[in-house]
Structure formats: C-alpha cells, structure tokens
Amino acid sequence: MKKLMAANWKMYKLAGEAGDTAAALRAALDGKLPADREVLVIPPFTALGPTRQALAGAAGFALGAQNFYPSRQGAFTGEIAPDMLLDAGCRYALAGHSERRHILGEDDAVVGRKVAFGLAAGLSMILCVGEKIEERQAGEVEAVVSRQLEAGLAGVPTDVSAETLAIAYEPVWAIGTGLTAGPAEVAEAHAVVRARLVARFGPENGAKIRILYGGSVKPGNAGEILGIDNVDGVLVGGASLEAESFAAIVTA
Numbered sequence: 001m002k003k004l005m006a007a008n009w010k011m012y013k014l015a016g017e018a019g020d021t022a023a024a025l026r027a028a029l030d031g032k033l034p035a036d037r038e039v040l041v042i043p044p045f046t047a048l049g050p051t052r053q054a055l056a057g058a059a060g061f062a063l064g065a066q067n068f069y070p071s072r073q074g075a076f077t078g079e080i081a082p083d084m085l086l087d088a089g090c091r092y093a094l095a096g097h098s099e100r101r102h103i104l105g106e107d108d109a110v111v112g113r114k115v116a117f118g119l120a121a122g123l124s125m126i127l128c129v130g131e132k133i134e135e136r137q138a139g140e141v142e143a144v145v146s147r148q149l150e151a152g153l154a155g156v157p158t159d160v161s162a163e164t165l166a167i168a169y170e171p172v173w174a175i176g177t178g179l180t181a182g183p184a185e186v187a188e189a190h191a192v193v194r195a196r197l198v199a200r201f202g203p204e205n206g207a208k209i210r211i212l213y214g215g216s217v218k219p220g221n222a223g224e225i226l227g228i229d230n231v232d233g234v235l236v237g238g239a240s241l242e243a244e245s246f247a248a249i250v251t252a
C-alpha cells in the first residue's frame, strides 16, 4: 500500500489561502509525486470547497476532514456529519487527534464511536493515539497506546478493509513543539501498534493497516522517519502549512 502523507491544516487558512496552498502543492509535486506515496490534505471545513477544486483530477491526492459528529443527521448544532463530508469530497477523516482529546475533552469512548461510525458511513478513518510526556516518563507508553487502540477500534469489524483504516502514532509532547521522537522511540511505539493491530485484525490484515508517525515532522527529518520499520506515512501539522515545505516532506 502507498505511504500516506497527510497535511493537517488545523484551524489555519481562510478558504482562499487554502485553495492557493493546495494549488501550489499540486504544482510543486507535478511529475514528482513518488508512485508509492499518496497525499492527503485536511483543511478546515470552510476551506474544503476551494481545496477540493484546487486538487480536482490530480492523481494521488485526497481530501480529508479533521472531525465530525457520529450521527447521520439531526439536531446537533455546530456539528457536521460524515455524509456531509463525503458530499464535500472527503475520503478520509481524523479521530482522536490529541488536540481534540486534550483541549476539547474527547475521551476514548467518543473516539471509538467516531471511528466505527465514520467507517460505516464510508469514510476512511485515521485514528490518532499517543502518550503525554508524563506518561512516557512513567514508562506507560505501551499501556496508554494499547488502551487508546482498544477503545478506538472497539467497534471496527475484524474484516475491515485495510485501505480504509490507518493509525497515527503522535506523542503529545512532540506535536507542535519542535521535539521529535527519536528513531528508537518511533520504532518501539510503532511496533506496539503493529502488534495490537495483528492481534485485533489477524496477521494479514493487521500487517497491512498503515501506521503514520506525527509530531514535528519537517523536511529535514522526514526521510529518516519514513525509513523506520512500521512507518507507513506521516501526519504533519506546522510544516504542512507551506506548500514548498510539505512537498519536500512528501518527496523525502
């Protein structure tokens, strides 16, 4: 399966800016996108339209959403449904990003509901997991990641199609801080995730599900990170906001 190179634009970029960045990214990667890589752009909701337009017809590019509410429709003021995201051109969605867990207060159970609902609705889901610094210092990385995976995947059928599910290992202390987990730390955490996936989905399916690394990925460290065992892509925040910088990561 292709390595998934995901750009999370968080709450940055007005619609026009997003369209311009997506167009610049497309131009920067024109003829240079490696055959084994897929680019995923995840803009804010208000920028989905222009981003979709800028990427229309570009092979190897996909659009994603940062969040949704796990219901088809209804009286949920301020929320957005998977069907609306599919209608807006999204193929992927995130669940369990650390900013939603730790700033917006989403717990494991909510994250699990979103993963199961999103998949059933037809979105490909990226479940984000990762420990806080105090959990790492207490030697709890495996326990935290395993708990988040168990709850996050609880409603996912064991025969889930591997292309429709990915895990992003994102140590909370490395997100937006400039700190990156070292190669040994990344390899160790990704091995834990892989073992859990194999236990949950069987050796064949569990081996295929992509595991992305996220946390201060930059053009200068992307190549090394992508070379680590069980790293099947990256989820990039800050360094994805500029087309040139993200294009350099995609081709690293």
Ligand code: PEP
Binding pocket: 008, 010, 170, 174, 175, 176, 177, 178, 214, 215, 216, 217, 235, 236, 237, 238, 239
């Ligand atoms: C993220 O938003 O998932 C992320 C990893 O951010 P950053 O690359 O800025 O650390």
